[in-house]
Amino acid sequence: MKISNKQEGKTMTKKEMILEAIEGLGYKPHVDDDGDICVRFQMKSIFFLTGQEEEQYISAILPQFSEVNEGEETLTLAVCNKVSREVKLAKVYIDQTLKSVSASCEFFYTDMESLKSNVEHVLGILGMVRSTYYKAKAELM
Template identity: 30%
Template sequence: MTWSEIRDLHVEFLAEQGFRPKVDDEGDIHFRYEGRHHFIMESQEDTYFHLLFPNFFPLTSGTEVEAAALAASSATRVTKVAKVYLNPAMDNVCASVELLVAKPTDVHDQFLRCLGILGTATGKFLEEMTARLEGAQPAVRTA
């Protein structure tokens, strides 16, 4: 199945769910959820799904970059399925959910849950980041 066919399935699904999906200039699917920009990213595989919440926390200093790297690691460690990471320019933080599926439409049954997982991961990141920037001792598990 081509990305064009997969994209059409996802766009139709999102529209049926009340989202207003648009295909951007790069071929990714853009939609807003709770006022925030999200993307279903183009994939070269029909068994891989990538939901992106980009650039939700800008970084302006080396101190913030260091704290964000640790907070992102912590949020990723404690949240199932989600990844929180610094973008390549190290000036913003992104979150994503990536899934392997048997067929592209399998993700539709879990889509709202995926959005919720992104919310959980970004919430954990923000908690950890706030604690680090305020100088509080972040919650760290030790073995």
């Protein structure tokens, strides 16, 4: 789905809109080899996955921000569960490799303004997930 940017009178793809929203916050995103949008935020790489063009839905991911040590799988699951409960809109999980912890935020948007607002909110959420995770892990050990 292409949405018109009313301010400039042009039609933009979802990827172009996300890039503009991130740039509008003062960051310098780039598109990686897989076509995902990557932005450095608070010394972390956060990826925005656009999915299908016609859906007004976006997933932002903070990949592999912590390792899962052998023998700590149960503790790691408990920490992920605790952080997912405490940090609204964040999903914190052991990824498919079972060797690291990742986090994601997913959202729908209606127009460019809601996209900009959601992108800013998601960056803030994913920016605090890692420190919240390590704090929760220390509490549960």
